[in-house]
Amino acid sequence: MGLRGDAAIVGAAQYKPEKYATAPQMFHLEQVADLAAQALEDAGLKASDLDGLVINGPQFHEASVFVPAMAAEYLGIELNFAEVVDLGGCTPVGMVWRAAAAIEMGLCQAVLCVIPMRLAPFGPSEDPAWMARAMRFGGHSTAFGAPEAEFDLPYGHMGQNTGYAMIAQRYAAQYGYDQAAMAKICVDQRTNAQANPDAMFFGKPLTVEEVLGSKMVADPLHVLEIVMPVAGGAAVIVTSRELAAKTKHRPAFVKGFGERLSFKSPSYANDMTVTPVAAAAKRAFEMAGVKPQDMDAAQIYDCYTITVLLSLEDAGFCPKGEGMRFIKENDLTFKGNFPLNTHGGQLSFGQAGSAGGFSQVIEAYTQIAGRADARQLKRCDQVFVSGTGGVMSEQGALILQGG
Amino acid sequence: MSLKPMPEMTEISKPFWQGLNEGEIRIQQCNACDGWVFYPRRHCTHCLAHDLEWKPVSGKGTLYSYTLTRIPTLPEFADEMPQALAVVELEQGVRVNTTLVGLAEDEIKVGMALKPVLDQVDAKGNTLLRFTAADKALDSLPYVNPLDSLPRNDKGQVQVGVDNPVALQALVSDEYTDWSNSIVVDQELINTFAELSGDNYWIHTDPERAAKDSPFGTTIAHGSLVQVLQSRLNFALPFEITGFQTMVNYGSDRLRFPSPVPAGSEIQARARVKSVQQSRKGTALTLEVNIHVVGNDRPSVINDLVILYR
Numbered sequence: 233m234g235l236r237g238d239a240a241i242v243g244a245a246q247y248k249p250e251k252y253a254t255a256p257q258m259f260h261l262e263q264v265a266d267l268a269a270q271a272l273e274d275a276g277l278k279a280s281d282l283d284g285l286v287i288n289g290p291q292f293h294e295a296s297v298f299v300p301a302m303a304a305e306y307l308g309i310e311l312n313f314a315e316v317v318d319l320g321g322c323t324p325v326g327m328v329w330r331a332a333a334a335i336e337m338g339l340c341q342a343v344l345c346v347i348p349m350r351l352a353p354f355g356p357s358e359d360p361a362w363m364a365r366a367m368r369f370g371g372h373s374t375a376f377g378a379p380e381a382e383f384d385l386p387y388g389h390m391g392q393n394t395g396y397a398m399i400a401q402r403y404a405a406q407y408g409y410d411q412a413a414m415a416k417i418c419v420d421q422r423t424n425a426q427a428n429p430d431a432m433f434f435g436k437p438l439t440v441e442e443v444l445g446s447k448m449v450a451d452p453l454h455v456l457e458i459v460m461p462v463a464g465g466a467a468v469i470v471t472s473r474e475l476a477a478k479t480k481h482r483p484a485f486v487k488g489f490g491e492r493l494s495f496k497s498p499s500y501a502n503d504m505t506v507t508p509v510a511a512a513a514k515r516a517f518e519m520a521g522v523k524p525q526d527m528d529a530a531q532i533y534d535c536y537t538i539t540v541l542l543s544l545e546d547a548g549f550c551p552k553g554e555g556m557r558f559i560k561e562n563d564l565t566f567k568g569n570f571p572l573n574t575h576g577g578q579l580s581f582g583q584a585g586s587a588g589g590f591s592q593v594i595e596a597y598t599q600i601a602g603r604a605d606a607r608q609l610k611r612c613d614q615v616f617v618s619g620t621g622g623v624m625s626e627q628g629a630l631i632l633q634g635g
Numbered sequence: 636m637s638l639k640p641m642p643e644m645t646e647i648s649k650p651f652w653q654g655l656n657e658g659e660i661r662i663q664q665c666n667a668c669d670g671w672v673f674y675p676r677r678h679c680t681h682c683l684a685h686d687l688e689w690k691p692v693s694g695k696g697t698l699y700s701y702t703l704t705r706i707p708t709l710p711e712f713a714d715e716m717p718q719a720l721a722v723v724e725l726e727q728g729v730r731v732n733t734t735l736v737g738l739a740e741d742e743i744k745v746g747m748a749l750k751p752v753l754d755q756v757d758a759k760g761n762t763l764l765r766f767t768a769a770d771k772a773l774d775s776l777p778y779v780n781p782l783d784s785l786p787r788n789d790k791g792q793v794q795v796g797v798d799n800p801v802a803l804q805a806l807v808s809d810e811y812t813d814w815s816n817s818i819v820v821d822q823e824l825i826n827t828f829a830e831l832s833g834d835n836y837w838i839h840t841d842p843e844r845a846a847k848d849s850p851f852g853t854t855i856a857h858g859s860l861v862q863v864l865q866s867r868l869n870f871a872l873p874f875e876i877t878g879f880q881t882m883v884n885y886g887s888d889r890l891r892f893p894s895p896v897p898a899g900s901e902i903q904a905r906a907r908v909k910s911v912q913q914s915r916k917g918t919a920l921t922l923e924v925n926i927h928v929v930g931n932d933r934p935s936v937i938n939d940l941v942i943l944y945r
Contacts, residue, residue: 368709377645383674385640386763387720388704388712389732394720397702405700405745448705450720499722499730504700 234519239332240476240483240635243275244594246466247350249432249582255350255463260293261306263348267467268307275469276480277342282309282469284334284343286327288586289316293352303346313340320371320621321533322491323347324466324589325628329489331470341475346467347587371622380497392535393458395498395623397450400538402504406553409452413556414537415443417572418456418579420564421534425576427566427607432462432582457537457579464584466594476635484600484615488520488631498623506546509618509627513547516616520631524548528612529571529599531592533620533627534579540572543618547629566607574599574607589619593630600634638804639711641761648675650689655762658775660694660751662729663687673729694751695769696725701735701743714801723749723766736776737767752776781805788875796878797918797944803911806874806920810907815868817903817929820856820896828860842898851895858892861902861926861936868904868926876920879944888921888939894931901929909939917945 245267258266264287272279285300285307292299300314313334319326324347331343354360370391374381384390403409422438425431438456446456476483490512498504517523524547532543541555549570550558564572575581575595578588596615598604604612617630644652651674654661663672666688670681678685703717712718719735735743736752748769755762755778767773781802782793795802822842829835834857837844845854876882896902909923919941926936 374640376643379674381640382642382645382648384732386642387732387734387765388639388708388715388718389720390708394702394704394708398700398720398722401702402700402745450702450704450706497732499699499732504722 234488234515235329235332235486236336237485237487237520237633238473239335239470240473240485241328241468241593241597241632242471242476242479242481242483243271243273243277243469244467244590244597245270245274246430246590246594247464247584248430249462249464249584252351252461252463257351257353258348259352260348261303263350263465264303264346264467265307267346267348267465268344271344271346271467271469274480275471276478277469277471277475279307279309281342281471281475282307282344283311284313284331284340284470285309285311286315286317286331286343286345288323288347289318291585292348311340313343319491319493319619319626319628320586321535321583321589322619322621322626322628323586324468324593325489325533325617325619325630326491328468328470328486328593328630329491329628332486332489335470335472342469342471344467344469347465347585347590349465349585349587350463384497389497392623393453394450396536396538397453399498399504399542399624400452400536403538403542404452406505408556410556410560411444411452412440413559414452414457414541415440415454416559417534417537417540417564417577418443420568421573421577422580423565424574424607425580427605428575428581431576431580432460433576433580438580453536453538459535459578459583459588462582462584464582464587466584466587466590468590468593468597473635481601481603483635484597484632485635486630487633488516488518488522489629490515490519491626491628493626494624496622496625498625501624505542506552507542507624507627509543509620509629510546512627513616513618513629516629516631517548520633522614522631524616527614527616529574529596529609529615531573531575531596531615531617532577533589533592533618534573534577535583535588535620537579539620539624540577542624543620543627547616547618566604566609571609574604574609586621592617592619596630596632600632638807639709639756641756642763647677651675652761654689654691655753655764656760658753659691660764661689661691662725662727664690664727671725671727671729673725673731692725692727694725694764694766696723696731696749696766698722698735698743698745698747698749698766699724699730700745703740703743719743721766731764733763734765735767736765737771737773742768750774782874790871790875792873792875794875794877797876798878800913803913803918803920806908807910808907811905811925812870812872812907813905815870815904817901818864818867819899819901820861820864822854822898825854825856825860825898828857832857832859834859851897854898856896856898856900858936861892861896862890862938864902865904865924865926865936865938868902870905870924872906876918876944879918881945883943885919885941885943888941889937890939891937892935893937894928894933894935896928896935902926902935903929917943919943
């Protein structure tokens with residue numbers, strides 16, 4: 233059951249994260265075309281090779297329906313496979329396995345997976361304040377009849393911070409909590425970012441004391457344990473084995489994947505401390521026929537430190553309840569014994585909306601392809617990647633393997 | 636500043652919110668599998684049977700998890716800092732997103748026994764379900780009208796400072812003031828206005844032709860005349876805004892003339908505060924003024940006047 237492992241990531245493009253205020257503004261269609269051209273060039277493929285597209289539907293600026301058709305027309309390509317993915321931060325992971333599955337089914341040979349997340353230029357009649365209004369309730373719907381509008385917002389439950397904070401508090405009550413261990417996630421990842429000139433926090437090292445001394449947002453989460461939103465966007469090209477053989481670099485084959493959606497609000501989880509990535513990672517490892525200890529690196533979705541802790545435990549890198557000890561006892565840097573988020577993670581790289589998860593996918597590919605420059609791992613053949621959407625609502629896992 | 640978000644009940648959830656307003660906590664149980672369901676739905680989340688029944692429950696439960704916010708989740712919640720956001724597991728096993736009240740920070744512990752607190756949040760009786768420790772004496776929080784504690788002037792109007800956003804919001808109401816005095820709009824007044832404004836269209840000024848050709852069978856007042864006659868109609872506002880440097884008429888958000896004022900009609904007015912918004916420009920109070928022909932339910936003028944205080 234599952235993938236044979238015959239589809240691979242062969243090229244990527246990623247905008248350097250920038251502050252919204254100073255980043256270039258581009259229409260999303262234009263970003264799609266730009267990222268597609270860059271990713272094809274990176275892979276050594278031609279536009280005429282492309283016959284599949286996986287794109288984000290939500291937050292696509294120029295359309296809310298018929299997004300793939302509009303984007304394909306704009307690109308000037310025809311498609312044998314078109315898909316919209318709506319999984320929040322898990323979208324990139326969800327895109328890659330969908331592309332791989334479509335390729336293995338013989339539907340198509342080369343799929344562009346793309347999420348544009350720079351701002352589009354404001355129209356002459358557009359009010360620039362719209363974004364502030366749209367962001368006011370975070371990922372919470374305010375539509376009449378939406379359960380969260382009716383049962384969460386009146387009490388002040390909204391956005392992501394407080395949901396993750398409540399998961400952390402529950403974890404603390406069940407297993408204990410070591411703030412310094414949580415801070416070490418940020419610090420080790422920041423060390424990685426010092427070897428990544430594209431990272432938002434390149435040139436800005438960090439200490440445990442600085443993390444613990446930063447402003448508390450919602451107990452027990454400090455502001456430095458929370459990702460910084462940035463403008464960006466990214467794309468990868470996934471192709472068949474045959475086409476991968478014609479590309480420039482070592483491909484990263486998609487050997488296993490899993491996906492699990494459990495809820496929208498973690499309040500309704502059976503057990504708030506057991507996250508959906510448990511089921512997703514189990515399926516991914518079984519599909520690939522490998523184990524967590526076989527991985528050369530883990531690129532784990534890190535919107536918050538607590539996300540990393542629970543993902544490490546639930547994906548099987550350490551036993552439940554021992555994540556803090558695991559973090560303290562291991563060197564999580566690219567020079568260490570357990571390389572984690574070798575690009576700096578989103579905590580140090582920046583989070584470009586739902587394209588943020590592409591930073592993990594692309595880092596896994598880059599390490600496998602041997603193209604990670606100053607932070608290149610000595611050996612990198614197999615990498616675990618996770619994605620997380622909502623408040624641990626929906627999670628996915630990929631096992632990538634060098635060809 | 637606008638108000639905190641309020642629940643908008645649906646046909647599905649109405650028994651829950653109405654129950655709270657009446658002092659009763661009701662949740663749904665499945666007649667097919669006995670499973671409990673929250674939030675309200677038409678189907679059972681355990682077996683999908685469309686056979687749920689509302690049952691009164693004690694509201695007792697335990698604290699599943701919580702967080703104390705150090706930055707408000709919305710500016711409107713600044714008065715609750717730190718917000719004690721909580722997930723409560725009721726005895727029936729369902730979880731409820733809520734807040735804790737009446738507890739010091741160090742009294743809050745995951746797993747603690749809780750009981751419900753019915754918090755009436757507005758004058759209409761709308762009630763939210765909050766929780767406190769099982770051993771506290773607190774059972775309900777009555778609605779406190781922020782206007783009640785404010786001083787009144789010699790006309791009996793409550794004095795609301797322009798720097799008091801909570802009280803300003805409490806002025807917003809669906810209820811109109813009492814009717815003003817009434818005045819008669821006769822042909823002489825209409826003629827004078829026609830001369831002044833230059834609008835001497837026959838429908839206003841020619842009673843003979845109007846009797847023959849006008850759908851109203853008589854002359855009618857200019858809409859803009861009736862609008863400005865507001866100055867002669869004294870409706871008593873129940874409040875006085877204080878503490879500002881300047882007050883200006885910022886114009887009108889909406890001006891409509893829904894029904895005619897035939898010559899010789901008697902008119903009267905009433906008003907209500909439609910909204911109060913604060914921005915960098917100052918505090919904008921929108922006063923909806925309605926002018927009616929006496930005895931006519933349909934207004935002749937609806938004017939959403941914006942008064943800007945700075």
